[in-house]
Amino acid sequence: MPRRRPGVLLPLELAILDAGSTVQAAEGSFFGFGLARALADRDGSALLAHGTLYKALNRMSEAGLLEAEWEEAEPAEAAGRPRRRLYRVTGAGEAALRASVRAAPTPSSVTRPVIA
């Protein structure tokens, strides 16, 4: 498998940054399943597979495009649900998203991948 060039984002990563930024603007952060739902709603596709979603989120966190932290216990307990791992798009993530939008050959915002 050919190695991808440093700084080049995969269509899935761009989609995560795009959808994640949108959710983050409204709610302050986003979590795995919420993001999967946002991507499915946006693209009219099926929910992203567990492995694909969390592998991408993990990789993007390590690359500094996202920051992740576990939610405090209190709100989760109050809502009667498990704690969520909350993600936020970092400055580097926003910059990468803007750069990819500028470099996109079509006037449309971000390449929207078909997510199986």
Next chain:
Amino acid sequence: MSVESSGHFHRAARGVLRWTMTYTRGMDARIAAGRQDEIASDLHEHAVWAGEAGVGPRRLAWSIRLRALRGVPADLIWRSTVLRQADPGVRLALRADAALLAVVAMIGVLDVGLGGFVVFRLVRALVIGDVQTVPGPALGAVVLGLIAMLALMAMVGERQRGWAALALAVPTGLILAETGGALYFLSASAVVLVNRLPWWEPAMYAIGGSLALVCVTAAIHWIRLPTNNRAGRPAAVHREGEPRA
């Protein structure tokens, strides 16, 4: 009954969590626990969303299983990436464990195969009238093959893997000689072979004993190794997001 408390959801969620435990096995406890908790949280959120969206329990379970299945290649790639960054000693231990499991599983399959072969020859001999009653060694080989099959099935679960390997040592030590004895009654070629090679029986016991020793070694290794080490998760780590009843 809500979708979250349905049996369909719980079975599907348990399956996904079991798979998550499998592919995070042997990893750094913090990384493994993080992934397990995140998947458990995802399953809970999925069920809540399905309840709100009016999705039925069967469709939810199907959707969860499909998401897990489609993600298997990514899970395995992620595991491989994480383990590549792990301590060389940990990687070596994981490889050795996998090799031991493969060898013991192969021994189990051999035992079951021998038992199955004896069943086939026995049925054939009874049908064509070569024998009128079931010879003692044939019955022994079939029973040993059955024990091996049960032990092999029990080895799938990590908790009882050591005891299953120990149980497998018994049929492994005996089944070669029993199969030889059974074929003496069921196969004309075996009669010739047995008469020409007077040392076949000690040889079969020696080979069987050596293979049984491999099973016992593996059993001691797995019984002494705490399950949590294999699962890569200390018992003290609280699991987030277990699907709630």
